[in-house]
Amino acid sequence: MSRDSSKTVEEKLPDKKTNTSEWYSRVLQEAGIVDIRYGVKGFIVYMPYGMSIMKRIIQLYEEELEKTGHRPILFPVVIPEANLRKEAEHIKGFEAEVFWITHAGLTKLEERLALRPTSETAIYPLYSLWISSYKDLPLKAYQTVAVYRYETKATRPLIRGREFLWIETHDVFRTAEEALRQTVEDKDIFHRVTYEVLGIPFLHVMRMDFDKFPGAEHTYAFDTLLPDGRVLQIGTTHYLGQKFSRVFEIKFHDIDGSYSYGEQTCFGIGLSRILASLILVHGDNYGLVLPPRVAPIQIVIIPIPKTGFSRERLENYIEEVRSLLEGAGYRVYADLSEKTPGEKFYHYDLLGIPIRIEIGPREVEQNKVSVFRRDKREREIVDLGRLREYIAYLMEDIPETLKRRAREEMEKNxxxxxxxxxxxxxxxxxxxxxxxxxxxxxxxxxxxxxxxxxxxxxxxxxxxxxxxxxxxxxxxxxxxxxxxxxxx
Amino acid sequence: MSRDSSKTVEEKLPDKKTNTSEWYSRVLQEAGIVDIRYGVKGFIVYMPYGMSIMKRIIQLYEEELEKTGHRPILFPVVIPEANLRKEAEHIKGFEAEVFWITHAGLTKLEERLALRPTSETAIYPLYSLWISSYKDLPLKAYQTVAVYRYETKATRPLIRGREFLWIETHDVFRTAEEALRQTVEDKDIFHRVTYEVLGIPFLHVMRMDFDKFPGAEHTYAFDTLLPDGRVLQIGTTHYLGQKFSRVFEIKFHDIDGSYSYGEQTCFGIGLSRILASLILVHGDNYGLVLPPRVAPIQIVIIPIPKTGFSRERLENYIEEVRSLLEGAGYRVYADLSEKTPGEKFYHYDLLGIPIRIEIGPREVEQNKVSVFRRDKREREIVDLGRLREYIAYLMEDIPETLKRRAREEMEKNxxxxxxxxxxxxxxxxxxxxxxxxxxxxxxxxxxxxxxxxxxxxxxxxxxxxxxxxxxxxxxxxxxxxxxxxxxx
Missing domain, CATH: 3.30.110.30 (C-terminal domain of ProRS)
Known part of the structure; x- marks a missing residue:
């Protein structure tokens, strides 16, 4: 919880550039993103603030997927061992990483059940029942779930875990051409959210044959650059061709009356890693810097009280500003608590709130507000009459600034x-x-x-x-x- | 997928009243709610239409929880065996129902991991780290997850499964009074969505002591009545008192300087069962009847073409109506496919689309539309100029009708x-x-x-x-x- 941060109000964060790893751990804990003390290696807890951001990230991708004709599905977390073993390259790739359920209550199960490491072998047997004619195609569906992989490399919160969140799409087409076109659409979907909204730049490459997804014909990957100079894979699109459709009998009556096997793609959006990248790419020595669309609070209002100036008058003016901005559709919070302005500044800087409005006697008397933007750490005095317009401008300019800065940082590398x-x-x-x-x-x-x-x-x-x-x-x-x- | 329904367009559903069980199975499959052919007993697949409805149901509850100060969290699906065994009554209640992970890759795990049957023993060890002062209270959080129970009774899709979806809240308070007040707020939250929006009436009772949640002081339950005369528990609120906080050391520095243990509540919203109830309570011999707020399509427009009447003119008018209603914020779909009007009526009746608009030459010529409401199966001819107003009325009246009908049905029983x-x-x-x-x-x-x-x-x-x-x-x-x- 963000409350924890009050305990460390005096301890500055370590320098992000020179001490990235410690900076990252401190921010995760103190901003209330995730807690790594769950006690099972590779499994972390999403704290309220982190989960509020994650839910907004999920919604952005889901909206783009729905717009491009994908529909939601949800398959079980367990996969029977026999399913997983059906596609030979696939099981070879995942065998060492699978968690196995062997017992239930006091009973030993007849067949072991895998916790899904990815869902091809869960989903495709049902697709073979759902698809019988070319009229059933294209079938485009997605699910937002956790997946499980027994990683033997060192785990890192949100970056490499044994449980992580992703969105996986599973699409079936009539022709290879349509399937290959989908891999391009996947890239566009990924670009529209990851770069355009979240401001995370990435490089798009086709993985080498020896490095592709087990069972795929081709794998396209999205790599972003983290501040320590290493790249992180945050998404992949796989062209599966007919490799799985032949194994799982996804065939259909084609236009000409013949039977054909479906042409498949799947697309993984690495939600946990995208949250990690969001933190690591945009953050600074004061903490998180959030793009407005995913910030749980977009604007925080902080009173700067002064002895001798009416508290009631100050708070009435704050309420006027708050209600003006809430009416304009923003997520606004006025922090009237007893903490000092300095403590509040520290706290909301750490949480990465995009815009901070400070209101003291001078602002009240002059019908103005002081607006601080978190990304550039710049302050401007704005007339109340012009505030809505100025905030609307910041809501556009902040993500643009984050994007540009991050892209320049990547390109110069x-x-x-x-x-x-x-x-x-x-x-x-x-x-x-x-x-x-x-x-x-x-x-x-x-x-x-x-x-x-x-x-x-x-x-x-x-x-x-x-x-x-x-x-x-x-x-x-x-x-x-x-x-x-x-x-x- | 809804596409499946085309195959059965001529086979009427069995009578819901006299053949509820078969009616239910047929509707689940043909409307594309869930598929029961996954191959692992008690595990089902949410199909696109079912998952679209479920996502809307989830959003309704999450919004109410957020409004009442709950924040999202997400804890791992695995619980170390030692945690689960800490509270004696709790493990006794769940022991026979737990799925156990014993291996990962080729390694035998040192400690068995349970798939969460419920999350008290996962969450509370972390709460003990998050809470140290009365200032950290109340702590109100929720997570929307699947839970796993090795049911030995006969399973039924959405009603009794080994994997089911729910929302669980876990709240901690300073005093017993506040915790007990929360159980009342839980009931209000449940009422506002389950009854007010979804139209599912329920009875609110306190479970007998011998029937309460393992580890709780009291259990309050919400039972709804299904058409076969049996009740189904669709939600529960537990007053845990200090039973878990003492075991998991959730203690805090109180106002007076002393240490106290937190007073806890938790609240389970049975999402899978709520979807089942939605189907069973409101459905009729034509299929689903959905309240507008959770209908993926709220209004479907169907052309009634006539030989000799310009198809273009018909479709232009349909587009005018569609865009008018979409502009008013509704989810509208115009089905211009080659199927016959009769096939389309059958299909959208089955899917429970609240409002159907039929447009033929007469409607075009007279600047009218024919509006059919699914709940009462009544048709009305409406002037285009009055359409927005009439649809707004239906969007209010349909849920009111569903609620009233369902409540009367329950009360007369x-x-x-x-x-x-x-x-x-x-x-x-x-x-x-x-x-x-x-x-x-x-x-x-x-x-x-x-x-x-x-x-x-x-x-x-x-x-x-x-x-x-x-x-x-x-x-x-x-x-x-x-x-x-x-x-x-």
Whole structure:
């Protein structure tokens, strides 16, 4: 709960740039985002403030999915072991990570049940019952759920957990062309929320064949850059082709009377990681900086009382301002508690409230308010008559500022390199490298070993290696222009 | 998917009154509410139409909870075995019903993890960290999650499953008085959505001591009446007192400087059962009848084309009507597909769409529309100029009609009885009995056996036995006026 923050009002947060990890832990706990003290490794608790933000993030993506014809579904958390084993590559990819339910009450179950690590093998047997004709297509559906993976790497709150939240879509089409078009629509959906509303920039790449989703034909991924210079995968879209539809018998009577197998895509929106990115990308040494659309409180009003000035008059004026802004549709909170203005400033800065309005005797007497915007930490005195208009402007300008700042930060970290030596020279100044690559898994592994952890994250879709370009590792013919970075 | 219904367009539903169980199964499948073919007993799939309704139901309750100061949280689905065992009565009540995770990947877990059957023992250890002063109280929070119980009784979709959806609140107060007041607020919240919006009437009773929630001081329950004459518990509020706060060390520094244990309540809103009740209480022989607030489509517009009349002119007029109503904020869908009007009527009746607008040449020529309300199955011809006003009226009148009808149905099923013989005589005509009772578990068991299944469901809070009243079973002194009914 945000209340906890009162205990640490005097302890400043560590510097975000130089001490990102401690800054992150402190903000998660003190702003009331998540609590990591649940006692089961990799499982965290969403606290009220964090969950209020998360629910708004979920709503944004769900609205975009509904607009593009996706409908909600909800499948069980348990998957029978036999289902999970049906697609060979898929089970191979997930086998080591599955939590198994073996008993219920005092009974041993006849068949083990997996906690869903992802839902293809839960959903597709039913799709095979729901789809029988081309008239049933396209089928576009999504569910917002937690998934479970027994991660053996070090866990980090919201970034790598054994339980995490995501939205998964599962779409079926008549033709490969439509399915491939869906992977582009998925990217657009992701862009409209992740970048346009939340201000989190990302790079869009196609994962290398050796790194794709178990069972997919292709995997497209969205990687964002975190302040420590590492990239984080925050979403993926998979073109499954007919790999699952053949296994799970998703077939339909086609227009020409023949039977065909459905062409499938699925799309994972990594909600927990998106919340982590939101915090890490926009935050500063005062705490969170929230885009207005996901801020539980968008405007906080703080009285600056003065001895000798009527408290009643001050509070009446505050109520006038509050009700004006609430009437305009904003989420407004006037904090009339007994804490000092300084304590309140500290607290709402930490919570990342986009706009703070300060009202003291001078504001009351002059019919003005003092407006502080959290993103730029700038203050402006505004006439009450002009307040609605000014707030409307800030509600547009704050997300624009966050977006621009974050995109510039990401872009200035990109360098194009022609050799491993060049990469090693530039790694102090850049985090993201574009280079040419031969597509082999061996070269990717060698690159990672030689450079102390730089990974081939995938090929850019809109860039190709130049004529005669050579692989940065083996010097063989380059087949792709790839993204190379350290990753979570 | 609703598409399935096209296959059965000619097969009428069975009669709801005389064949409730088959009517229910058919509606669930054909309207696309849930699919029971997942293959794991007690686990069902929410299909797109069912999940669209469910999401609206969830939103209604969450809004009321937020208005009354509850904030969202989300705790893990897994509970360490040691937590679950801490409160003795609690584990005794749930032990036989818990699903256990014992393995992850190829590893055997050191401690078994339970899938949450309810979340007291997950949440309260963290509450003990979040609460340290009376200033941290009240703490009011809710989570919307699935819970897991290995039911050994026969399962029924949405009514009794091994995975079901609910909202659970977990509140902590400084005093018992405040906690008890919360149980009244819970009832008001429940009433405002369940009855006022969804039109599902319920009886509010305090469960007998031998029937309360394991670990609670008191359990208050909400029972609704289903068409087969049995009651279904759709919500409960528990006054936990300090039973859990002492075990989980939820204590705080009180105003006077002393330490006290928190006074707790929790409140379960049975979402799956509420959806079942919505279907069973309001539905008729044509299918679902949805209250407008939870209907994914509120108004469907159906063209009635006629040879010789311009299709373009018809569709332009439909678009005018559609856009008028969408502009007024309603969820409107114009079905311009090639199906016949009769097929469309059947389909949207089945889906329970509250209002159907039919438009043919006469409507176009006279600038009118034909409006059909699903609840009363009545049609009215309305001038286009008066349409917005008339629809606004229906949006109020339909839920009022559903509420009134359902309440009258419930009330006419209540009889007050003075003896078991009288109960047995009246059971053909009534389903709910009020009677006087001595409060003993033995008498409740005897009543159930003698009557072939009638249960003491709890005592009414606003009614007392008269002077000298005797228990209906043993003839001893009556202590409560109770509800007796057959139950799910």
């Amino acid at each position: 990109i360098a194009t390199v022609g050799s491993i030596d060049e990469l090693m020279e530039l790694r102090g100044s850049y985090s993201l490298f574009k280079t040419d690559f031969c597509d082999s898994e061996e070269c990717a592994e060698e690159l990672k070993t030689t450079t102390g952890g730089y990974e081939v994250r995938g090929r850019f879709l809109d860039e190709k290696p130049g004529e005669g370009a050579r692989c940065i590792v083996c010097g063989g013919e380059a087949r792709s222009r790839v993204l190379v970075a350290k990753a979570y | 209540i009889a007050t009885v003075g003896s078991i013989d009288e109960l047995m005589e009246l059971r053909g005509s009534y389903s709910l009995f009020k009677t006087d009772f001595c409060d003993s578990e033995e008498c409740a068991e005897e009543l159930k056996t003698t009557t072939g299944g009638y249960e003491v469901r709890g005592r009414f809070l606003d009614e007392k036995p008269g002077e000298g009243a005797r228990c209906i079973v043993c003839g001893g002194e009556a202590r409560s006026r109770v509800l007796v009914a057959k139950a799910y």
